[in-house]
Amino acid sequence: MQRLIAFVFLIVTLSSANAAEALPSKPNVLFIAIDDLRDWVGFLGDKQVKTPNLDKLAARGMIFTHSYCAAPVCNPSRTALMSGLRPGSSGVYENNADWRKSPAAKVPNITQHFMANGYDVRGSGKIYHGAYAPPTTYWHDFSPSGIERDAKKVEKKTEKKPLEGTWGNGNFTFGPLSIGDESMEDYHIVDYCLKELVKKHEKPFFLACGLHKPHLTWQVPQKYFDMYPLDQVKLPKVKVNELEGVPAAGIKMAKPLGDHKTITEAGKWKEAVRAYLATITFCDAMIGRLIDGLDKSSYKDNTIIILWSDHGWHLGEKDHWRKFALWEQATRSPMLYVVPGMTKSGSVCNRPVDYMSVYPTLSDLCGLGIPTHVKGKSIKPLLQDSNAKWDQPAITTYLHNNHAVRSEKWRYIRYENGDEELYDHDVDPLEWNNLSKDSKFQSVKKELSEFFPKDNVPDLGKKGAKSKDK
């Protein structure tokens, strides 16, 4: 009898352990999109930035040290991720192309796919590029609510009354604000999600939270600037001639006579870097509020968390600022997953992945099936085992038929005019030594070139229509 009791106890113990560890067949998804956050987060090794909440979240799941955007600009990056079509298949290469009039709007986007499969799909903030909101049918509910719009007005009004230390012009303005967190638009975007997390949901949910910062302007409450004393701010590592070895097509993208000239001539490089750091830390505080809300909710253990930023950012490397380029700084951006019952705490995956993987991976994890139009591959095997075999590089496209292929070791860029760059990241992480003309590496280039997208449909962007986001 005692043995029988022990046996039953064992079975019950095992079943409850399995139940706790197994991913439910239809887990919830918390989908966190950040705008313009480069690889300056503690969990990717940056020593200067303060991102305690992001680091705490990263420690719960798996981080990807080689994650790259499909396009280094808001609209094409987000269109590609949400639709499952690369820029070369949709024709959406820049912010001046309305994706709603492109092939990307003719296929089910990820929110529609989840809706069709029984999910309650809601969101707030910046998920698609601001200028092109999707039709209301893409969500069951989507903010902004009135309160966010009001907060945005307060934020914009306050930005126009700068405190001491504010510098810039138009979109490229940075400096402290006299308001508190609760007057910032992103605060209310998080609030929308917090309200959803305390509700009782009958159906599994897909909840999207899109934060605007650290996108310009870099204007956040004063306390975030105070965390970074100016005399302690470190500039990114650069050499005397950053563009040495970069071909004409690359120099054209770098625009060294643009922002870089303006900022360095004004002596504002350090202040700009501090403002970016401050804005990242504001974003981190908002992530902390969101994750606290999830942890206090009844959905903590059955919700997949994915966090991604739409692309990276240059802060003077290659004499370039902003995104709009195919180098490491513009294309690398943080991505992490927490998948209950699957990702081990504190796990690190070094395989190269790009954001075309997000749609198929979330579909795969939730057992929805992957629509045939979706270009990327599910990274579920990597979430199960970070060292699993993986034969795909990450691919980024900027403007028509300019592509970068990134493997664990190499970055190979080929521009439309035939110009090329090849960097060996084992010895050259800052991409200073372009090896593309070296005959020793012709076979490397040939091998990597197999991955350049074959589809390069015409650019749907309005000619001459300048993006407001420049």
Ligand SMILES: [Ca+2]
């Ligand atoms: Ca962006």
